[in-house]
Amino acid sequence: MKLCILNGPNLNLLGQREPEIYGSQGFDSFLETLRKEFSEHTIDYIQSNVEGEIINAIHRYAPTHKLIVNGGGYSHTSV
Numbered sequence: 001m002k003l004c005i006l007n008g009p010n011l012n013l014l015g016q017r018e019p020e021i022y023g024s025q026g027f028d029s030f031l032e033t034l035r036k037e038f039s040e041h042t043i044d045y046i047q048s049n050v051e052g053e054i055i056n057a058i059h060r061y062a063p064t065h066k067l068i069v070n071g072g073g074y075s076h077t078s079v
Contacts, residue, residue, distance in 0.1 A: 001041045001042070001066060002041070002042045002044070002064055002065040002066065003041055003042065003043045003044070003065055003066050003067075003068060004043075004044040004045070004046065004057070004061040004065040004066070004067050004068070005031070005043065005044070005045045005046070005068045005070075006046050006047075006048075006054055006057055006058065006061075006067060006068070006069045006070070006071075007027065007045075007046070007047040007048075007070050007072065008047075008048070008049075008051075008054055008069075008070060008071040008072030008073060008074045008075070009048075009049040009072045009073045009074065010049065010072055010073065011027065011047055011070060011072050012027070012047050012049070014026050014027045014030075015027070015029075027045075027047065031043070031045050042065075044061065044065065051074055054069075054071070054074070
């Protein structure tokens, strides 16, 4: 199976911003764990703080991948 994880704005700060709330693990180390645990699958990853880039990634990956989207702030506020 091919998966693409799409993370929205500020999720590049996981592990740095408010670690007392969100923890100290950055997404890169989490992604490494996912890829090891599910090595039989292809896991692509995109993070963007730009809404249009996320939409373009959805259009690019949707035909061939299952998408996991964490829109961050775009899940409640968007243009």
